[in-house]
Amino acid sequence: MITELGHFALILAFGVAVFQTVVPLIGAYKRWPGWMAAAEPAAGAQFALTALAFGALMWAFVTSDFSLRLVVLNSHSLKPMLYKISGTWGNHEGSMLLWVLIVSLFGAMAAWFGGNLPQSLRARVLAVQAAIGVAFYAFILFTSNPFLRLATPPFDGQDLNPLLQDPGLAFHPPFLYLGYVGLSMTFSFAVAALIEGRVDAAWGRWVRPWTLAAWIFLTIGIALGSWWAYYELGWGGFWFWDPVENASFMPWLLAAALLHSAIVVEKRESLKSWTILLAILAFGFSLIGTFIVRSGLLTSVHAFANDPERGVFILMIMAFFMGGALVLFAMRASALEAKGVFSIVSRESALLVNNVLLAVACFVVFIGTMWPLLAEMFFDRKLSVGPPFFNAAFTPFMVLLGLVLPIGSAMPWKRAQIGRALKPLRYVFVLAVTLGGLAYVIQTGRSLLGPVGMFLGAWIVMGAVVDLLGRTGRGQGRLRRLSRLPRADWGKLTAHAGLGVTMAGIAGLMAWNIDDIRAAPIGGTIEVGSYTVQLDNVERSQGPNYVATTGYVTLFQNGAEIAQLRPEKRFYPVAQMPTTEAAIDYNLLRDVYVVIGDEQDAGGWVIRTYIKPMTNWIWIGCALMALGGLLSLSDRRFRVAAGAAKRTTPVPAE
């Protein structure tokens, strides 16, 4: 019964979305206030109905209702509750339902918090957002309906892929989707602005919080996924340049670019048409990501069970929205006149450099991801493009970006002098070079990656701090002024520093990783660097829905015991799949990562030990970036702008 209610609510939501697309658009065109205002209750109703449908599906998973085909395929009665809940979105149909739930959530938020938008712009934004919803409701209802029943329900389900039964991965998809779909909001704003034929500073200010929110969610989602890969896949890789990972990384890069170019639109009324184009492309890459994951076109470790019919449907959705938006862009872009005048050396230019580097980096990832397909289609060559290519082709852009970041962010608007921007940074530069040099001296006979990473990390972090201090002026009361700086300035410091920390972490891990693979008998020891790994015992035990082989390992450093580790190997009989649970001794400087392998014919167990320097910096950096975004989002000026429309007197911009 609840399932049928959910199914019905989803169909109703589809109907409401169609209404919400058509009526406000006509209303905005004809200037009929009543028709425009209809968008708001519709957005609320659409969200409520979709939430009902999603709740019904989740209920079916929680109660293990095996009359539902989807539950049978992806759940099992013995599965822990957390994974029954996360199982709702751990499959194609459920994840698409989560996707439209978030589309409608963002639409509803724009309706609730968009009080300060001009009425016609708001109506158009909500209509475009609903149009995206319409496409995906149709996709769900016609090709991937989650509410299909089975005539003869089986006794139990087939279990969720055991790799996905993990807390890190339970929350990775929702965050990622919040990010992907958050970009649909900036897309709606861009298309609505093109229909209106007007992009001004106010538009830049409205669109920034949405972009920022999407970028924060993408950052968290990607970091969770990467962290999961690190501890779950059993050999400590954190990024594989897999098509699906790239699919989430490309929107992230473009969202980061968009964030920065929207600042130029808001503060200086320039770069308008480029910003609009970026907003369209960023969502386009979200759609490409969806297409890659669900069409099966590119082989990937993450692929859902996919079939070509769905791929074609998503391709059509993508062609419609991208084609439509780009045609609109071509027609209207010339009307978007830039107002601000600035010299070639200025913050505007620096932000443009940031955009060029991020967009080209995104292009490199894109071409690398699609190349196997292109090469086969046009050159009849079957080849692979893997991590070595991406590491070589992508990294230079990030190094360049890191190099110019502190200089660019120190520049004033309109007209800057390179000398003046560099002056406060010279000590930072010397210190960063010293640090990089130190790293070079300590390591022997390894690549330049480590030292360069250390230099960049120090340069960006200290550069961001010096930049913030520079805003407090001179003389007395600097501390007081520091505490009064707008949150956005603190957000900038935190996010930029986070990027530096992540860069240093990635370089450190990739340059100085040590691994060791050996067999040890029970009671035996293995020496790795200054560490000793002692295998005390191996036991087999039964978990809720798996059997486990657990190693009891003691870790010594220079003879002193520092940790007890329990690496585990699990086997999930229902899904017929093994997983590894690495045991990790976390530390700010290094992780000791121990994995237990098979019992050897000659006796003893395979023990893999990895010393991974600075790994946690990667995720600390990501957390800092997300925190920086949040600080910026909480800036008073966004709220002042939100309240401005309600007052009669305008609030002067800062």
Place this chain on the structure above:
Amino acid sequence: MRALLIAWMLLVTPAWAVQPDEILSDTVLEERARDLSKGLRCLVCRNESIDESNASLARDLRILLRERLVAGDSDQEAVDFIVERYGEYVLLNPPASGSTWLLWGAGPLMLLLAAGLGYGYLRSRSAAPAPDQTPLSPEEQARLDDILKR
């Protein structure tokens, strides 16, 4: 039931990536083998190198690679030997030859293009007259003169 599960598990446990019995005693050769195997694709897996993969084909390739190195092949010869048998597809890092130079050149070319476009835009912005710098109309000029003369 539990004993059965454990027995079952022992039957089907897969082999994990590089095994101790594959490792060469010569550490220099082993280092080279590990580096090379990170750039070779496991053909039956989805996007994994043979160094990471636990498929049996990957194990065969790892052993084959080590045999070639022990036989005195250079890195290039050993990789060529495998490419000859398994095709270009096995290389995770496509060599910049033939049409592949497009792939390698795409990034730098795009950067040049974007930098050119960006520079053109900047030039136009710095040369554009500021919108509020339109010359004063005669009435405004007269009013200004009036104010300044006071």
